[in-house]
Amino acid sequence: MSNPFSNDIFLxxxxxxxxxxxxxxxxxxxxxxxxxxxxxxxxxxxxxxPRKDIRRSRQRIxxxxxxxxxxxxxxxxxxxxxxxxxxxxxxxxxxxxxxxxSSRSVEIPDDLVKDLDYYLQEGSFKADxxxxxxxxxxxxxxxxxxxxxxxxxxxxxxxxxxxxxRSVELMRGNLPLPVxxxxxxxxxxxxxSTLLDFSEEDMHHMVRRHxxxxxxxxxxxxxxxxGKIISVIKGxxxxxxxxxxxxxxxxxxxxxxxxxxxxxxxxxxxxSAEIKAPxxxxxxxxxxxxxxxxxxxxxxxxxxxxxxxxxxxxxxxxDETELCAVITSSSLKRLGLRAGxxxxxxxxxxxxxLNIPVC
Numbered sequence: 636m637s638n639p640f641s642n643d644i645f646l647x648x649x650x651x652x653x654x655x656x657x658x659x660x661x662x663x664x665x666x667x668x669x670x671x672x673x674x675x676x677x678x679x680x681x682x683x684x685p686r687k688d689i690r691r692s693r694q695r696i697x698x699x700x701x702x703x704x705x706x707x708x709x710x711x712x713x714x715x716x717x718x719x720x721x722x723x724x725x726x727x728x729x730x731x732x733x734x735x736x737s738s739r740s741v742e743i744p745d746d747l748v749k750d751l752d753y754y755l756q757e758g759s760f761k762a763d764x765x766x767x768x769x770x771x772x773x774x775x776x777x778x779x780x781x782x783x784x785x786x787x788x789x790x791x792x793x794x795x796x797x798x799x800x801r802s803v804e805l806m807r808g809n810l811p812l813p814v815x816x817x818x819x820x821x822x823x824x825x826x827x828s829t830l831l832d833f834s835e836e837d838m839h840h841m842v843r844r845h846x847x848x849x850x851x852x853x854x855x856x857x858x859x860x861x862g863k864i865i866s867v868i869k870g871x872x873x874x875x876x877x878x879x880x881x882x883x884x885x886x887x888x889x890x891x892x893x894x895x896x897x898x899x900x901x902x903x904x905x906x907s908a909e910i911k912a913p914x915x916x917x918x919x920x921x922x923x924x925x926x927x928x929x930x931x932x933x934x935x936x937x938x939x940x941x942x943x944x945x946x947x948x949x950x951x952x953x954d955e956t957e958l959c960a961v962i963t964s965s966s967l968k969r970l971g972l973r974a975g976x977x978x979x980x981x982x983x984x985x986x987x988x989l990n991i992p993v994c
Contacts, residue, residue, distance in 0.1 A: 695767050698751065701750060705801070708730050717763055958980050
Protein backbone atom coordinates (compact mmCIF):
# COMPACT_ATOMS: atom_id res chain seq x y z
CA MET A 636 0.00 0.00 0.00
CA SER A 637 1.32 3.42 -0.86
CA ASN A 638 1.79 5.93 1.93
CA PRO A 639 0.13 9.31 1.21
CA PHE A 640 2.51 10.96 3.68
CA SER A 641 5.72 9.29 2.45
CA ASN A 642 6.92 12.38 0.62
CA ASP A 643 6.44 14.52 3.71
CA ILE A 644 7.40 12.35 6.69
CA PHE A 645 9.96 9.67 7.51
CA LEU A 646 10.81 7.71 10.64
CA UNK A 647 14.03 8.40 12.49
CA UNK A 648 14.60 5.93 15.34
CA UNK A 649 17.65 7.88 16.49
CA UNK A 650 15.49 10.83 17.44
CA UNK A 651 14.27 11.27 21.05
CA UNK A 652 11.02 9.57 21.95
CA UNK A 653 7.98 11.58 21.05
CA UNK A 654 9.64 13.02 17.94
CA UNK A 655 10.14 9.88 15.81
CA UNK A 656 8.44 11.50 12.83
CA UNK A 657 10.65 13.92 10.93
CA UNK A 658 9.23 16.21 8.28
CA UNK A 659 11.03 16.55 5.00
CA UNK A 660 12.66 19.95 4.39
CA UNK A 661 10.16 22.61 3.43
CA UNK A 662 7.11 20.68 4.67
CA UNK A 663 5.02 22.69 7.12
CA UNK A 664 3.26 21.11 10.11
CA UNK A 665 2.45 22.21 13.63
CA UNK A 666 3.02 19.98 16.62
CA UNK A 667 0.46 19.41 19.39
CA UNK A 668 1.76 22.28 21.53
CA UNK A 669 1.68 24.75 18.63
CA UNK A 670 -1.83 23.61 17.73
CA UNK A 671 -2.77 24.25 21.36
CA UNK A 672 -1.34 27.77 21.13
CA UNK A 673 -3.37 28.38 17.97
CA UNK A 674 -6.52 27.17 19.70
CA UNK A 675 -5.97 29.46 22.70
CA UNK A 676 -5.37 32.36 20.34
CA UNK A 677 -8.61 31.67 18.46
CA UNK A 678 -10.65 31.31 21.64
CA UNK A 679 -9.30 34.52 23.14
CA UNK A 680 -9.86 36.42 19.89
CA UNK A 681 -13.42 35.06 19.55
CA UNK A 682 -14.36 36.57 22.93
CA UNK A 683 -12.48 39.86 22.52
CA UNK A 684 -15.19 42.21 21.30
CA PRO A 685 -17.93 44.18 23.09
CA ARG A 686 -20.24 43.73 20.07
CA LYS A 687 -22.38 40.58 19.97
CA ASP A 688 -22.49 40.44 16.14
CA ILE A 689 -18.68 40.52 15.92
CA ARG A 690 -18.36 37.85 18.59
CA ARG A 691 -20.83 35.69 16.67
CA SER A 692 -18.86 36.15 13.45
CA ARG A 693 -15.62 35.24 15.21
CA GLN A 694 -17.29 32.19 16.76
CA ARG A 695 -17.95 30.91 13.26
CA ILE A 696 -14.25 31.20 12.39
CA UNK A 697 -13.28 29.57 15.69
CA UNK A 698 -15.54 26.56 15.05
CA UNK A 699 -14.22 26.17 11.51
CA UNK A 700 -10.71 26.05 12.96
CA UNK A 701 -11.70 23.54 15.66
CA UNK A 702 -13.39 21.26 13.15
CA UNK A 703 -10.39 21.24 10.82
CA UNK A 704 -7.96 20.90 13.73
CA UNK A 705 -9.68 17.82 15.20
CA UNK A 706 -11.17 16.16 12.10
CA UNK A 707 -8.39 16.81 9.59
CA UNK A 708 -11.05 17.69 7.04
CA UNK A 709 -10.56 20.05 4.11
CA UNK A 710 -11.79 23.63 4.38
CA UNK A 711 -14.49 23.21 1.73
CA UNK A 712 -15.70 20.04 3.49
CA UNK A 713 -16.21 21.95 6.74
CA UNK A 714 -17.84 24.89 4.99
CA UNK A 715 -20.36 22.52 3.40
CA UNK A 716 -21.44 21.04 6.75
CA UNK A 717 -25.11 21.29 7.70
CA UNK A 718 -26.61 20.90 11.13
CA UNK A 719 -27.96 17.47 10.13
CA UNK A 720 -24.34 16.36 9.69
CA UNK A 721 -23.54 17.01 13.35
CA UNK A 722 -24.33 13.98 15.50
CA UNK A 723 -23.64 15.28 18.99
CA UNK A 724 -25.07 12.25 20.79
CA UNK A 725 -22.71 9.96 18.85
CA UNK A 726 -19.82 12.46 19.06
CA UNK A 727 -19.25 12.35 15.30
CA UNK A 728 -19.60 14.60 12.27
CA UNK A 729 -20.59 13.29 8.85
CA UNK A 730 -18.33 14.77 6.19
CA UNK A 731 -19.57 14.90 2.62
CA UNK A 732 -16.38 14.30 0.67
CA UNK A 733 -15.66 14.83 -3.00
CA UNK A 734 -17.06 11.38 -3.73
CA UNK A 735 -18.55 8.28 -2.11
CA UNK A 736 -15.09 6.98 -1.12
CA SER A 737 -14.14 10.19 0.68
CA SER A 738 -17.46 10.69 2.49
CA ARG A 739 -16.98 9.59 6.07
CA SER A 740 -17.98 9.77 9.71
CA VAL A 741 -15.32 11.32 11.97
CA GLU A 742 -15.07 11.14 15.75
CA ILE A 743 -14.71 14.45 17.62
CA PRO A 744 -13.65 15.17 21.23
CA ASP A 745 -16.11 15.92 24.02
CA ASP A 746 -14.94 19.54 24.32
CA LEU A 747 -15.77 20.15 20.67
CA VAL A 748 -19.16 18.46 21.14
CA LYS A 749 -19.97 21.00 23.87
CA ASP A 750 -18.74 23.90 21.73
CA LEU A 751 -20.84 22.77 18.76
CA ASP A 752 -23.90 22.22 20.95
CA TYR A 753 -23.72 25.82 22.18
CA TYR A 754 -23.08 27.12 18.65
CA LEU A 755 -26.05 25.21 17.22
CA GLN A 756 -28.39 26.35 19.98
CA GLU A 757 -27.35 29.98 19.58
CA GLY A 758 -27.87 29.85 15.82
CA SER A 759 -31.12 27.85 15.77
CA PHE A 760 -30.15 26.18 12.49
CA LYS A 761 -32.55 24.16 10.37
CA ALA A 762 -31.52 20.59 9.51
CA ASP A 763 -30.51 21.38 5.91
CA UNK A 764 -29.09 24.85 6.64
CA UNK A 765 -25.32 25.42 6.19
CA UNK A 766 -23.56 26.00 9.50
CA UNK A 767 -21.21 28.73 8.39
CA UNK A 768 -22.01 30.38 5.05
CA UNK A 769 -18.76 32.28 4.87
CA UNK A 770 -16.25 33.17 2.14
CA UNK A 771 -13.27 30.73 2.16
CA UNK A 772 -10.87 33.60 1.41
CA UNK A 773 -12.05 35.41 4.55
CA UNK A 774 -11.52 32.25 6.61
CA UNK A 775 -7.98 31.88 5.28
CA UNK A 776 -7.14 35.50 6.11
CA UNK A 777 -8.27 35.04 9.70
CA UNK A 778 -6.31 31.80 9.98
CA UNK A 779 -3.19 33.57 8.78
CA UNK A 780 -3.75 36.37 11.31
CA UNK A 781 -4.06 33.91 14.19
CA UNK A 782 -0.87 32.15 13.15
CA UNK A 783 0.99 35.47 13.20
CA UNK A 784 -0.54 36.30 16.58
CA UNK A 785 1.09 33.10 17.91
CA UNK A 786 4.47 34.14 16.54
CA UNK A 787 4.27 31.58 13.73
CA UNK A 788 4.89 32.20 10.04
CA UNK A 789 1.72 33.34 8.30
CA UNK A 790 1.66 30.26 6.07
CA UNK A 791 1.31 27.97 9.10
CA UNK A 792 -2.30 29.11 9.37
CA UNK A 793 -3.15 27.57 6.02
CA UNK A 794 -6.03 25.06 6.41
CA UNK A 795 -4.03 22.46 4.47
CA UNK A 796 -1.19 22.87 6.98
CA UNK A 797 -3.63 22.25 9.83
CA UNK A 798 -4.91 19.17 8.01
CA UNK A 799 -1.37 17.88 7.54
CA UNK A 800 -0.59 18.66 11.18
CA ARG A 801 -3.53 16.54 12.29
CA SER A 802 -2.30 13.61 10.21
CA VAL A 803 1.17 13.85 11.77
CA GLU A 804 -0.37 14.10 15.24
CA LEU A 805 -2.41 10.96 14.64
CA MET A 806 0.63 9.11 13.33
CA ARG A 807 2.57 10.09 16.43
CA GLY A 808 -0.35 8.68 18.41
CA ASN A 809 0.28 5.30 16.73
CA LEU A 810 -3.07 5.08 14.97
CA PRO A 811 -2.81 2.59 12.08
CA LEU A 812 -2.12 4.33 8.79
CA PRO A 813 -5.21 2.89 7.02
CA VAL A 814 -7.40 4.32 9.79
CA UNK A 815 -5.78 7.75 9.39
CA UNK A 816 -6.28 7.59 5.63
CA UNK A 817 -9.93 6.76 6.11
CA UNK A 818 -10.40 9.62 8.60
CA UNK A 819 -8.83 12.14 6.24
CA UNK A 820 -10.75 10.89 3.21
CA UNK A 821 -7.73 9.59 1.32
CA UNK A 822 -8.24 7.16 -1.50
CA UNK A 823 -5.07 5.28 -2.36
CA UNK A 824 -4.24 2.04 -4.21
CA UNK A 825 -4.67 -0.97 -1.95
CA UNK A 826 -6.50 1.00 0.74
CA UNK A 827 -9.74 -0.98 0.43
CA SER A 828 -8.05 -4.35 0.82
CA THR A 829 -6.07 -3.13 3.82
CA LEU A 830 -9.20 -1.82 5.51
CA LEU A 831 -10.67 -5.30 5.40
CA ASP A 832 -8.59 -5.97 8.51
CA PHE A 833 -10.51 -3.22 10.35
CA SER A 834 -14.26 -3.13 10.63
CA GLU A 835 -16.02 0.23 10.91
CA GLU A 836 -16.63 -0.55 14.57
CA ASP A 837 -12.94 -1.35 15.11
CA MET A 838 -11.86 1.91 13.51
CA HIS A 839 -14.30 4.03 15.51
CA HIS A 840 -13.17 2.31 18.70
CA MET A 841 -9.49 3.02 17.98
CA VAL A 842 -10.14 6.63 17.08
CA ARG A 843 -12.42 7.21 20.09
CA ARG A 844 -9.76 5.77 22.40
CA HIS A 845 -7.15 8.08 20.87
CA UNK A 846 -9.41 11.15 21.10
CA UNK A 847 -10.31 10.39 24.71
CA UNK A 848 -6.60 10.19 25.51
CA UNK A 849 -6.04 13.55 23.82
CA UNK A 850 -8.88 15.05 25.86
CA UNK A 851 -7.29 13.82 29.08
CA UNK A 852 -4.05 15.48 28.07
CA UNK A 853 -5.80 18.78 27.40
CA UNK A 854 -7.71 18.82 30.65
CA UNK A 855 -4.95 17.04 32.61
CA UNK A 856 -5.58 14.89 35.62
CA UNK A 857 -4.83 16.67 38.87
CA UNK A 858 -1.16 17.62 39.08
CA UNK A 859 -0.35 15.97 35.74
CA UNK A 860 0.54 18.00 32.67
CA UNK A 861 1.29 16.99 29.10
CA GLY A 862 3.85 19.01 27.16
CA LYS A 863 6.85 19.25 24.88
CA ILE A 864 10.45 19.62 26.03
CA ILE A 865 11.78 22.97 24.86
CA SER A 866 15.13 23.01 26.67
CA VAL A 867 17.65 20.56 28.13
CA ILE A 868 20.73 21.66 30.07
CA LYS A 869 22.90 18.65 30.76
CA GLY A 870 25.12 18.68 33.85
CA UNK A 871 27.72 16.26 35.16
CA UNK A 872 25.18 14.06 37.00
CA UNK A 873 21.76 15.61 36.48
CA UNK A 874 20.01 17.61 33.79
CA UNK A 875 17.54 20.49 33.83
CA UNK A 876 14.56 19.86 31.57
CA UNK A 877 12.01 22.57 30.71
CA UNK A 878 8.72 21.67 29.07
CA UNK A 879 5.91 23.77 27.66
CA UNK A 880 2.49 22.34 28.49
CA UNK A 881 -0.58 22.32 26.28
CA UNK A 882 -1.90 25.17 28.42
CA UNK A 883 1.20 27.31 27.78
CA UNK A 884 2.77 26.77 31.22
CA UNK A 885 6.53 26.30 31.60
CA UNK A 886 7.56 23.56 34.02
CA UNK A 887 11.15 22.85 35.07
CA UNK A 888 12.30 19.41 36.20
CA UNK A 889 15.65 18.00 37.34
CA UNK A 890 16.33 14.37 36.40
CA UNK A 891 19.45 12.21 36.32
CA UNK A 892 21.46 11.93 33.13
CA UNK A 893 20.83 8.20 33.27
CA UNK A 894 17.06 8.76 33.19
CA UNK A 895 17.45 11.29 30.38
CA UNK A 896 19.32 8.74 28.26
CA UNK A 897 17.20 5.73 29.24
CA UNK A 898 13.98 7.56 28.33
CA UNK A 899 15.65 8.98 25.20
CA UNK A 900 14.45 12.48 26.05
CA UNK A 901 15.59 15.56 24.22
CA UNK A 902 14.36 18.85 22.86
CA UNK A 903 11.07 18.20 21.06
CA UNK A 904 10.12 15.09 23.04
CA UNK A 905 6.57 14.85 24.38
CA UNK A 906 6.31 13.96 28.07
CA SER A 907 3.94 14.20 30.99
CA ALA A 908 4.97 15.92 34.23
CA GLU A 909 3.58 14.84 37.59
CA ILE A 910 3.80 16.83 40.82
CA LYS A 911 2.92 15.20 44.14
CA ALA A 912 0.40 17.24 46.14
CA PRO A 913 2.54 17.43 49.33
CA UNK A 914 5.35 18.97 47.25
CA UNK A 915 3.17 21.93 46.19
CA UNK A 916 3.42 25.08 48.30
CA UNK A 917 0.63 27.65 48.36
CA UNK A 918 1.07 31.41 48.62
CA UNK A 919 -1.26 34.37 48.36
CA UNK A 920 -1.57 36.47 45.20
CA UNK A 921 1.46 38.66 46.03
CA UNK A 922 3.47 39.42 42.92
CA UNK A 923 6.97 39.81 44.41
CA UNK A 924 7.62 36.49 46.11
CA UNK A 925 11.37 35.81 46.33
CA UNK A 926 11.76 32.05 46.66
CA UNK A 927 14.17 29.46 45.29
CA UNK A 928 11.43 27.19 43.91
CA UNK A 929 11.72 27.10 40.13
CA UNK A 930 8.06 26.63 39.28
CA UNK A 931 5.32 29.14 40.06
CA UNK A 932 1.81 29.17 38.58
CA UNK A 933 -1.17 31.37 39.30
CA UNK A 934 -4.69 30.13 39.85
CA UNK A 935 -8.00 30.49 41.62
CA UNK A 936 -8.95 28.45 44.66
CA UNK A 937 -11.93 26.24 43.76
CA UNK A 938 -12.10 23.98 46.81
CA UNK A 939 -10.71 23.78 50.33
CA UNK A 940 -11.01 20.65 52.49
CA UNK A 941 -9.86 21.17 56.07
CA UNK A 942 -8.78 18.34 58.38
CA UNK A 943 -7.44 18.30 61.92
CA UNK A 944 -3.82 18.31 60.76
CA UNK A 945 -3.78 18.78 56.98
CA UNK A 946 -5.81 20.68 54.43
CA UNK A 947 -6.29 20.07 50.71
CA UNK A 948 -6.37 23.10 48.43
CA UNK A 949 -7.49 22.79 44.81
CA UNK A 950 -6.48 25.49 42.33
CA UNK A 951 -7.90 26.11 38.88
CA UNK A 952 -4.96 27.39 36.83
CA UNK A 953 -5.08 29.98 34.09
CA ASP A 954 -5.19 27.23 31.43
CA GLU A 955 -8.24 25.63 33.18
CA THR A 956 -6.24 22.65 34.51
CA GLU A 957 -6.24 21.70 38.19
CA LEU A 958 -3.44 21.60 40.73
CA CYS A 959 -3.88 20.11 44.18
CA ALA A 960 -1.76 20.98 47.24
CA VAL A 961 -1.70 19.40 50.68
CA ILE A 962 -0.62 21.83 53.40
CA THR A 963 -1.08 21.99 57.17
CA SER A 964 -4.38 23.27 58.48
CA SER A 965 -2.53 25.91 60.50
CA SER A 966 -0.88 27.20 57.30
CA LEU A 967 -4.24 27.40 55.58
CA LYS A 968 -5.66 29.35 58.52
CA ARG A 969 -2.71 31.75 58.39
CA LEU A 970 -3.17 32.29 54.64
CA GLY A 971 -6.91 32.77 55.05
CA LEU A 972 -7.67 31.29 51.63
CA ARG A 973 -11.22 30.50 50.56
CA ALA A 974 -12.90 29.34 47.37
CA GLY A 975 -12.74 32.13 44.79
CA UNK A 976 -9.48 33.65 46.09
CA UNK A 977 -6.48 34.07 43.83
CA UNK A 978 -3.35 32.20 44.88
CA UNK A 979 0.02 30.97 43.65
CA UNK A 980 1.25 27.39 43.61
CA UNK A 981 5.00 26.86 43.93
CA UNK A 982 7.03 23.68 43.58
CA UNK A 983 10.68 22.83 43.03
CA UNK A 984 12.18 21.18 39.98
CA UNK A 985 13.09 18.09 42.00
CA UNK A 986 9.40 17.57 42.76
CA UNK A 987 8.50 17.16 39.07
CA UNK A 988 8.47 13.57 37.81
CA LEU A 989 8.67 13.08 34.03
CA ASN A 990 7.01 10.18 32.27
CA ILE A 991 6.72 9.07 28.69
CA PRO A 992 3.02 9.28 27.80
CA VAL A 993 1.33 6.11 26.64
CA CYS A 994 -0.18 6.53 23.19
